[in-house]
Amino acid sequence: MPRYLAIILGLTLLAAPAAASDQAVKEAHPHDRLHGHSEVPGAKGQCADCHLCAEPTAEDPCMVSCARHGGQFRGVHEVAEGPGVVVIDQLAARYEPVVFAHELHASMAAMSGGCTNCHHYSEDSGAIPTCRQCHAADRSEVDLSMPALKGAYHRQCMNCHLDWSGDNSCDFCHREAAEPGAPVAHDATDIVGIPHPVIEAVATYTYETSHADAPVVTFHHSDHVDVFGQQCVDCHRGDSCKSCHHGDQKPAEHARLDHVTSCCACHGERDCNFCHGREPMPRFDHALSTGFDLAPYHAGRACQDCHGDPRAFRYPSGDCAECHIHWEDGGFDHGITGLVLSADHEENDCSDCHVDLDFARRPSCDDCHDDYRFPAESPHCEICLNLMNEGDGRAAAPSCGHEVRRPVNPGRP
């Protein structure tokens, strides 16, 4: 046998087991997961690029945390939680670092989709990764299908900036660097340092519709914001910057927007009359609409205190005890109802007067006091009770030992 044949045969025998075990590893690995990962920033084509432990198994793959696998942005963050300004200086060669008004943008984004407008991925924990965690500064290091840092930044900014201003000039954000690498100073009173000014909304909109019997639709914007506690983003989901900003012009008033979530998204179950009428409708009044007057004791309550989450609106039964069950002895200042309990009554249990803890039914003195003097023969008591029932705040001068005073709004618990 010629010598080279012997060498080839030897090499083949040597290589065979190695190839086989390699094959086994590859087959055991979920290939689809590998797809597109060969060029992630910093990857060296080794197991450790993705696995933290030396021997990952299907049960415990010990994957490194990757924002992309955390899924679409899920965190819930208040504007104020984020930084006021962000200095972007990773690419400062021709230009000074960019001072990005994060708070200003975050408050605007609140009207058009929230944080997710820019922060498209979040980690499992809900934490927001920085752009450069995924987008490498060096383009040659990245997967072609993913923009590098420069592209990622510019696309985020320019997509909106072009939209509303049509201005693509670099100096909107960049100042040419006098001296590359010099620290950047920014004026805190400049627009980049402040949040978006409060948006003055029109209190009430009325719309003429083609509905023959009830053409007028009234929308009380201020009720939704001030009374029902809706956030801008609850309705203004798809607004683009252009909805308010037209080039250099400042929006004169809170413009009517076409992209808002429709009324039916929340009020879909209601009948037509809920929105449509012949005349503009008055603002929401709890007593008129529901027959339950919030004044005076419940006026300061937030809707959800009684009705729960607005998306799963709950109708309380009207049984006060549904809520009022948790007063401990001596823990309730009866005075806020307008009737200060006299020393004789202070020791009573709630149910002594409010039978079956039915607070809706107003107890009357003669429920307990059936002697002749009360109430018929005691003008003082009558005066007090009348005052109490009318909720009148005039001070009385009772001789029966009770003090009557103006009911005060119960504060939040």
Next chain:
Amino acid sequence: MVTRRDFIKCAGGAVAALGGVETALASTGPHLDPDRVGVLCDFTLCIGCRRCEFACAEEAGLPHGELRAYDDTGVFAATRRPDAESLTVINRYPALSADHKPLDVKVNCLHCEHPACVSACPVTALQKNALGPVTYDPWRCIGCRYCMVACPFQIPAYEYHDATAPRVMKCTLCQDRTLEQGRPPACVEICPQEALLYGSRASLLRVAKARIEAHPDRYVDHVYGETEAGGTSWLYLADRDFHQLDLPEVASTSPAEVTESIQHGIFKGFSGPLMLAALVGVILKSAGACEKCEAEAAARNEAGKEADHE
């Protein structure tokens, strides 16, 4: 006498005998590296900042103003073409609707896979590099400007203003940077939007198709340059039909391939010239025969005259 029909038959026969038309057609076209590079230009990402125009002029040593002079969008009022001083230009086309933004279109040499300009150049001043770029060597160029006529995209320009050493001017994909230094072209490097993506043509095609698939509402389902003129190294993505962007609808076979197959067919094995020589020979021969008749007739005339005298 040789009729036209006979001539074509003979010529065809001779060519077929010398290797066959099939081989002649297939043998055209340069050798191309499977990893040859290209640029994917996504018009929907371009913002018309014209930084690429600046970077191109700077790299090519062509006259250019300050960087901020390129902020001027007034140039978009007219549709521009690349010329001897701007090898790439951006043109702006109106937005499709209020929800769209205007489309900015980058125009330059597309670096055809099988370039007509290269084919037309008699002195190989233009060459298709196996790695993608269509390069230019001004020292070889004789200024015949055949390339300008041949290019289906009307790209090459000429330095008419230079009386001493005029050059043909077109994008060379920054041949020094890309081929010698392994760096991306200057326009790609400066583009802030990464609307320009430099990489292997094969992977760019994959990226382009993935974008169309992921955003069918954003793109027309067409990667311009995938097949146009036999394929080009530059690939374009847009939100509308490309002919609306003044990009010509060209056949998917390279014009060079067509003309070369005819030419190579004719000249294969020097058969064409031989046929021509043969044809000329036949013609000359028949012409010669007539001259002989005339000479004989003249001789007969002369003899008759002499007999009359006698």
